[in-house]
Amino acid sequence: MAYEHVWEQYVQHMRDMRGVEEAIALMHWDMRTIGVRKGSAWRAESIGILTAHHMTLATSEQLGAWIEELRTAPIAVWQRASVARMAHRYERLRAIPLEEYKAFVIACAEAETMWERGKSEGDFTLFRPYLERIVAFARAFAKQWGAGAAHPYDAWLADDDPNMTVARLDPLFGALRAELVPFMQDIAHAQQRGQSLPRVPISMQRTAQEQLLALIGFDASAGRIDESAHPFMTAINPCDVRVTTRYSEDDCTSALFSTLHEGGHALYEQRIAPMFHGTNVCTGASLAMHESQARLWENVIGRSPAFWNAHFRTLQSWMPPLRDTFIGHFVSAINSVQPSPIRTEADELTYNVHIMIRYELEKQLMSGALDVAQLPQAWNEAYARDLGIVPRDEAHGVFQDVHWAGGAFGYFPSYTLGNLIAAHIWETMCEAGLGTQLHDIPKIVHWLTEHVYTHGATMHTDAFLDRVCNDTLDTAPFMRYVKDKYEGLMHVGQTPRIQ
Amino acid sequence: MAYEHVWEQYVQHMRDMRGVEEAIALMHWDMRTIGVRKGSAWRAESIGILTAHHMTLATSEQLGAWIEELRTAPIAVWQRASVARMAHRYERLRAIPLEEYKAFVIACAEAETMWERGKSEGDFTLFRPYLERIVAFARAFAKQWGAGAAHPYDAWLADDDPNMTVARLDPLFGALRAELVPFMQDIAHAQQRGQSLPRVPISMQRTAQEQLLALIGFDASAGRIDESAHPFMTAINPCDVRVTTRYSEDDCTSALFSTLHEGGHALYEQRIAPMFHGTNVCTGASLAMHESQARLWENVIGRSPAFWNAHFRTLQSWMPPLRDTFIGHFVSAINSVQPSPIRTEADELTYNVHIMIRYELEKQLMSGALDVAQLPQAWNEAYARDLGIVPRDEAHGVFQDVHWAGGAFGYFPSYTLGNLIAAHIWETMCEAGLGTQLHDIPKIVHWLTEHVYTHGATMHTDAFLDRVCNDTLDTAPFMRYVKDKYEGLMHVGQTPRIQ
Numbered sequence: 001m002a003y004e005h006v007w008e009q010y011v012q013h014m015r016d017m018r019g020v021e022e023a024i025a026l027m028h029w030d031m032r033t034i035g036v037r038k039g040s041a042w043r044a045e046s047i048g049i050l051t052a053h054h055m056t057l058a059t060s061e062q063l064g065a066w067i068e069e070l071r072t073a074p075i076a077v078w079q080r081a082s083v084a085r086m087a088h089r090y091e092r093l094r095a096i097p098l099e100e101y102k103a104f105v106i107a108c109a110e111a112e113t114m115w116e117r118g119k120s121e122g123d124f125t126l127f128r129p130y131l132e133r134i135v136a137f138a139r140a141f142a143k144q145w146g147a148g149a150a151h152p153y154d155a156w157l158a159d160d161d162p163n164m165t166v167a168r169l170d171p172l173f174g175a176l177r178a179e180l181v182p183f184m185q186d187i188a189h190a191q192q193r194g195q196s197l198p199r200v201p202i203s204m205q206r207t208a209q210e211q212l213l214a215l216i217g218f219d220a221s222a223g224r225i226d227e228s229a230h231p232f233m234t235a236i237n238p239c240d241v242r243v244t245t246r247y248s249e250d251d252c253t254s255a256l257f258s259t260l261h262e263g264g265h266a267l268y269e270q271r272i273a274p275m276f277h278g279t280n281v282c283t284g285a286s287l288a289m290h291e292s293q294a295r296l297w298e299n300v301i302g303r304s305p306a307f308w309n310a311h312f313r314t315l316q317s318w319m320p321p322l323r324d325t326f327i328g329h330f331v332s333a334i335n336s337v338q339p340s341p342i343r344t345e346a347d348e349l350t351y352n353v354h355i356m357i358r359y360e361l362e363k364q365l366m367s368g369a370l371d372v373a374q375l376p377q378a379w380n381e382a383y384a385r386d387l388g389i390v391p392r393d394e395a396h397g398v399f400q401d402v403h404w405a406g407g408a409f410g411y412f413p414s415y416t417l418g419n420l421i422a423a424h425i426w427e428t429m430c431e432a433g434l435g436t437q438l439h440d441i442p443k444i445v446h447w448l449t450e451h452v453y454t455h456g457a458t459m460h461t462d463a464f465l466d467r468v469c470n471d472t473l474d475t476a477p478f479m480r481y482v483k484d485k486y487e488g489l490m491h492v493g494q495t496p497r498i499q
Numbered sequence: 500m501a502y503e504h505v506w507e508q509y510v511q512h513m514r515d516m517r518g519v520e521e522a523i524a525l526m527h528w529d530m531r532t533i534g535v536r537k538g539s540a541w542r543a544e545s546i547g548i549l550t551a552h553h554m555t556l557a558t559s560e561q562l563g564a565w566i567e568e569l570r571t572a573p574i575a576v577w578q579r580a581s582v583a584r585m586a587h588r589y590e591r592l593r594a595i596p597l598e599e600y601k602a603f604v605i606a607c608a609e610a611e612t613m614w615e616r617g618k619s620e621g622d623f624t625l626f627r628p629y630l631e632r633i634v635a636f637a638r639a640f641a642k643q644w645g646a647g648a649a650h651p652y653d654a655w656l657a658d659d660d661p662n663m664t665v666a667r668l669d670p671l672f673g674a675l676r677a678e679l680v681p682f683m684q685d686i687a688h689a690q691q692r693g694q695s696l697p698r699v700p701i702s703m704q705r706t707a708q709e710q711l712l713a714l715i716g717f718d719a720s721a722g723r724i725d726e727s728a729h730p731f732m733t734a735i736n737p738c739d740v741r742v743t744t745r746y747s748e749d750d751c752t753s754a755l756f757s758t759l760h761e762g763g764h765a766l767y768e769q770r771i772a773p774m775f776h777g778t779n780v781c782t783g784a785s786l787a788m789h790e791s792q793a794r795l796w797e798n799v800i801g802r803s804p805a806f807w808n809a810h811f812r813t814l815q816s817w818m819p820p821l822r823d824t825f826i827g828h829f830v831s832a833i834n835s836v837q838p839s840p841i842r843t844e845a846d847e848l849t850y851n852v853h854i855m856i857r858y859e860l861e862k863q864l865m866s867g868a869l870d871v872a873q874l875p876q877a878w879n880e881a882y883a884r885d886l887g888i889v890p891r892d893e894a895h896g897v898f899q900d901v902h903w904a905g906g907a908f909g910y911f912p913s914y915t916l917g918n919l920i921a922a923h924i925w926e927t928m929c930e931a932g933l934g935t936q937l938h939d940i941p942k943i944v945h946w947l948t949e950h951v952y953t954h955g956a957t958m959h960t961d962a963f964l965d966r967v968c969n970d971t972l973d974t975a976p977f978m979r980y981v982k983d984k985y986e987g988l989m990h991v992g993q994t995p996r997i998q
Binding site for chain 1: 720736
């Protein structure tokens with residue numbers, strides 16, 4: 001058969017898969033935002049039914065045959081990327097008997113329910129047998145996927161990016177830890193405490209999020225903003241990209257930076273080239289790349305003095321209670337560095353320590369060096385050692401994240417990798433003269449679109465860093481960025497009041 | 500194989516189908532309420548993909564084999580109803596080549612788009628070729644489905660209820676027309692004109708809808724109320740039943756009666772016995788039965804003087820601008836009878852004439868006595884003859900309903916059948932002493948639940964009327980109901996002001 005015809009059928013199959021993905025994404029979105037509590041058990045069943053159907057499509061013999069044919073066909077580079085991405089998942093799913101994989105998915109659903117209950121009751125022993133099942137599955141899958149791998153954890157890291165391995169992350173994270181931890185302690189020690197900001201009514205905050213998203217170039221006619229307990233971004237379809245946030249009347253910055261974070265994810269999805277719409281490369285290049293864009297907007301741009309020098313008056317017009325706040329006070333408040341027990345509430349420096357703790361624990365869970373029963377103690381020891389913190393209970397400790405209950409091993413490292421990549425990209429942007437252009441957001445977004453967003457998942461993280469930043473993944477740009485920023489902030493107390 | 504095991508597999512298959520139905524229902528709901536405009540083309544594609552998958556499940560050889568086995572198995576009455584219902588659809592879908600049915604579904608999607616455009620531009624010729632394709636499909640399907648039927652239209656009427664035929668509806672609607680039309684003209688002539696009510700701010704109306712739904716027993720923790728251009732009810736799953744309404748600041752009764760209508764549909768869905776949840780009998784017995792519950796709450800109960808005698812003070816507390824309105828004035832305003840061009844805005848008497856006009860036109864379209872090209876003229880002639888109205892343009896005439904564009908032939912009669920059935924049920928309720936109990940809504944809902952809602956689709960309309968009302972479908976209860984009500988209303992001007 002002519003390869004063009006095979007490609008057409010392959011694309012049609014991808015679109016069929018995308019249609020099912022849209023339905024699943026919408027059912028999740030609905031459940032997490034405006035959904036109907038009493039209907040949630042039926043909703044979970046429906047999501048399971050569609051997920052099983054999607055898995056059937058993702059592992060069909062016919063798809064395997066098309067992949068084989070297209071691998072040797074004279075197709076374009078982006079088409080090759082699509083086929084490689086599809087083949088990666090196809091092979092992983094086919095390596096495990098369908099029934100076993102379904103049992104894993106069901107076990108995860110059960111474990112998530114028990115995680116929620118155990119967390120609210122503060123009782124890890126309730127959750128422990130469920131997590132033990134998940135870990136047993138994860139170890140077994142790692143054996144199937146990782147034949148020949150140097151470390152069992154590599155099989156899970158490869159789920160996001162086949163180039164990420166323990167052999168690569170150990171020295172990378174080792175270097176980061178060695179430089180970051182003493183720096184972070186110095187900053188935390190030197191900063192003034194007790195920076196607080198005025199209360200802002202939630203109705204006012206709501207409008208402000210819409211305005212903030214518009215400011216950074218989010219297309220509200222191709223998306224929505226809603227509320228949820230845990231903020232997230234989801235691309236329902238290429239022209240329907242939704243973000244959520246949550247509000248705190250006591251802390252107006254909580255929603256702002258959550259919106260910038262999810263807004264960064266959303267800009268990426270909204271600005272992928274239309275020619276990739278409907279295919280499997282219409283997404284971020286990797287979890288780490290996606291996270292880099294969230295972090296770039298949330299932290300590198302969104303917590304920078306330069307951004308607020310340009311936009312603080314605008315923020316004051318959205319939130320009049322801030323009209324008497326000094327810009328210097330605001331910038332200090334949003335850049336407070338302080339060890340704390342909860343990852344999602346951590347500042348941009350200590351955040352990485354939370355991730356590296358999880359990385360080490362996951363590695364040991366996968367190798368068998370650590371068992372689930374030992375996890376709470378290992379967690380607390382790591383927090384005491386690395387952050388000087390003893391969680392006051394398990395909800396503030398080992399229970400805080402849902403990832404393991406959901407079977408998402410190898411996911412945590414992408415957060416810190418995202419920070420490192422964001423610093424690489426920012427350094428490249430500064431070399432292009434954009435570091436001083438934060439008053440001109442369309443120019444910033446234009447550069448990011450051209451260099452990052454438009455390409456979707458047609459390049460791997462490494463290829464991307466090579467092509468766009470002419471560099472390889474490293475901790476140096478991140479350390480240069482944080483040193484430059486936090487040393488500059490030491491003098492911010494003297495910033496004159498504007499307005 | 501033991502039939503119990505066949506039943507189990509059959510139920511599992513139904514649940515798989517239900518999961519897909521939930522996804523489709525949610526995608527429709529989202530598109531019609533809060534959805535993202537730019538994403539609608541992708542959404543339509545996803546709905547098409549899931550619909551095709553659902554059709555594959557609904558026509559699978561395996562399902563056919565289970566149906567065959569269960570037809571002779573010693574299963575319970577409700578199980579037999581489920582199998583008969585499934586077999587009915589299975590046979591209809593299997594009677595047409597899958598590719599042809601898909602072409603029909605796609606043609607409908609295209610025709611709906613062109614209906615919207617043609618309607619807004621007031622140009623039937625744009626829409627005409629699309630509707631001609633739909634009618635050609637409909638006539639061809641009628642031949643496949645209706646082999647041996649007395650009239651080609653019967654095949655489409657049977658989609659809702661196999662007992663409804665032209666041979667039955669012609670005399671039924673003939674009798675209704677003969678009695679209703681002169682009565683309706685007398686009432687329209689005798690009523691005072693120009694009854695208007697105070698404006699109520701929409702935010703106040705919104706809260707009132709929630710309170711009204713709560714009053715009639717809608718479980719808000721197992722459903723939602725939202726806004727949409729065209730109000731509707733959809734059961735996303737057995738514990739997630741959603742209604743929508745629309746607001747007019749000038750006419751606070753528009754949302755109220757739309758809410759009572761959709762609320763009637765919703766009560767039916769929310770109160771089906773849990774043992775039927777997840778099966779194909781977890782729905783109304785027929786479109787006509789479903790409509791009867793909407794009409795019962797909207798008109799028979801909702802526009803009755805007795806209901807407002809009991810609840811007008813409550814309504815005034817929800818909508819303070821009504822505090823100086825006489826109850827008699829309110830009841831007159833909501834019962835104004837007047838021929839008008841638009842079906843969905845018609846009063847409960849003239850409404851049936853709108854339906855009978857469509858019934859006659861559909862019958863002729865299916866038999867070939869009328870072609871699409873002649874439709875606008877035939878429409879206007881019928882409106883002039885039966886209602887004394889010449890629509891001022893096609894948007895107020897032949898273009899007003901989307902049903903034909905969507906290929907929904909045989910649907911219109913269910914609205915008037917619903918009115919007739921509602922009157923049967925109301926008469927039975929009055930015999931049970933409930934006619935004077937409209938102050939005690941839980942008692943009303945309890946009766947309806949026990950006699951109607953809980954049974955879902957385990958009985959046909961006729962079996963239901965026989966068992967619950969000890970009667971056969973007829974126009975007499977409806978005529979008794981309207982005569983009793985509208986003759987009583989003639990004196991309502993003297994009703995004293997309450998409060």
